[in-house]
Amino acid sequence: xxxxxxxxxxxxxxxxxxxxxxxxxxxxxxxxxxxxxxxxxxxxxxxxxxxxxxxxxxxxxxxxxxxxxxxxxxxxxxxxxxxxxxxxxxxxxxxxxxxxxxxxxxxxxxxxxxxxxxxxxxxxxxxxxxxxxxxxxxxxxxxxxxxxxxxxxxxxxxxxxxxxxxxxxxxxxxxxxxxxxxxxxxxxxxxxxxxxxxxxxxxxxxxxxxxxxxxxxxxxxxxxxxxxxxxxxxxxxxxxxxxxxxxxxxxxxxxxxx
Numbered sequence: 001x002x003x004x005x006x007x008x009x010x011x012x013x014x015x016x017x018x019x020x021x022x023x024x025x026x027x028x029x030x031x032x033x034x035x036x037x038x039x040x041x042x043x044x045x046x047x048x049x050x051x052x053x054x055x056x057x058x059x060x061x062x063x064x065x066x067x068x069x070x071x072x073x074x075x076x077x078x079x080x081x082x083x084x085x086x087x088x089x090x091x092x093x094x095x096x097x098x099x100x101x102x103x104x105x106x107x108x109x110x111x112x113x114x115x116x117x118x119x120x121x122x123x124x125x126x127x128x129x130x131x132x133x134x135x136x137x138x139x140x141x142x143x144x145x146x147x148x149x150x151x152x153x154x155x156x157x158x159x160x161x162x163x164x165x166x167x168x169x170x171x172x173x174x175x176x177x178x179x180x181x182x183x184x185x186x187x188x189x190x191x192x193x194x195x196x197x198x199x200x201x202x203x204x205x206x207x208x209x210x211x212x213x214x215x216x217x218x219x220x221x222x223x224x225x226x227x228x229x230x231x232x233x234x235x236x237x238x239x240x241x242x243x244x245x246x247x248x249x250x251x252x253x254x255x256x257x258x
Contacts, residue, residue, distance in 0.1 A: 020055040022046070023079045025072035028061040030162060032188035032249050033083060036061060041184075041249040042082035045097075048241055049218075052234040065158070073221055080227070084219035086258070091219035094231045096258035097239070098246055100183040101201050101213035102139050105171060108196035113178045115205040120148040126167040126179035129154040138210045139180035145208060165189050171197065187250030201252055213254040 024046050026034040034040040036059075038047075050057045060078040062071060069090050072078050086096040104113035113119055125148065127140045143152055153176065155163040164185030170176045172193045179186070180202060190197040204212045218235075220227045235242070246253070 020053070022050045022053060022055040022057050023077075024057055024059050025068075025078035025081050026059050026061060027064040030064060031165075032184055032251075041245050041251065044245050045242055046080075046082050048238055048245070049231060049234045052237060053230055073219070079220060079224070080231075081219040083216050086215035086217040088217075088219055090222075092222045092224060092228050093217040093219050094228055095235060096215035096217045097235050097242055098251065099213060099215045099254045099258040100252055101254040102137070102180060103183045103186040103252055104178050104180055104200050104202050105168060105186045105190050106178045106198050106200070107171065107174075108198050110177070110198075112198075112200060113180070113202075115142055115146050119178070120146050120151075122151060123177040124151055124153065124175070126153045126155055126170060126176045126181075128163050128167070128181055129156045137180075137182075138204065138208075138212050139202060141210050142205050142208045143180075146205065162189075168193055168197070183252040183254070184246075184249070187252050191250045199250070199252065201254065215258045 026040075026042065026046075028034070028036040031040055033042045035043065038044075046057050060072055062068060062077075073081065073091060081091065084091060084093060086093055106113055113125075119125065120143070125143065127143065128137050129140070130137055140152075140154070143149075153170075155167050157163055159166060162185065164179075164181045167176070167179040167181055168186070168189040171179050172195045183199075183201070187199050190199050202212050204210060218231050220231070243253075
């Protein structure tokens with residue numbers, strides 16, 4: 001083989017080796033998870049996993065509204081969700097790579113939140129609204145069962161900025177006394193608040209039959225076991241780096257590694 005032919009072969013092999021693409025489905029404005037500028041922790045983890053798989057990350061950006069799975073993975077626009085509940089039935093999930101919990105965020109130095117006493121009668125509490133019902137989130141369900149209504153403010157999923165950010169801003173401004181929010185969001189926005197805040201894990205009160213802690217995995221298209229298995233291997237090899245990224249973003253871990 002001539003040197004020219006050999007060079008062409010090597011160039012072709014190199015091009016092919018660089019051609020792999022890891023197509024990620026993501027919301028372009030959903031911190032702390034993802035952002036178009038790459039500043040979310042899921043962006044960071046996507047890059048880490050892609051390097052392990054010798055792939056380049058590309059994104060299909062879509063706001064995480066109704067029909068997100070159908071319009072992204074289901075439409076063939078992308079191949080991977082970085083964060084979904086473990087066992088999410090609409091996709092094939094990897095092993096969990098972290099486990100977090102709902103938290104109570106309060107101003108530093110104030111009484112710890114409790115599902116009892118003055119907190120239920122007089123304190124102003126903010127909760128996330130996933131749907132049209134206060135009981136759509138586990139803390140909202142617990143508050144409703146405990147009889148707290150008039151002193152609870154619900155924050156819908158859609159609005160100007162993430163609901164958790166709006167909640168923490170209201171808390172920092174003194175218009176709320178506590179916000180009950182999903183841990184990764186509460187931990188992140190509390191760290192970026194204008195005043196010192198305290199983040200404490202929440203446990204379901206006795207008699208409340210809904211969990212407060214959930215394991216989070218990656219999700220691929222059903223039937224794509226090959227990619228799922230590759231991702232599982234990458235998650236195993238980079239657990240320490242992933243834990244470090246989560247800690248940097250203030251993600252509370254529940255019960256250690258899943």
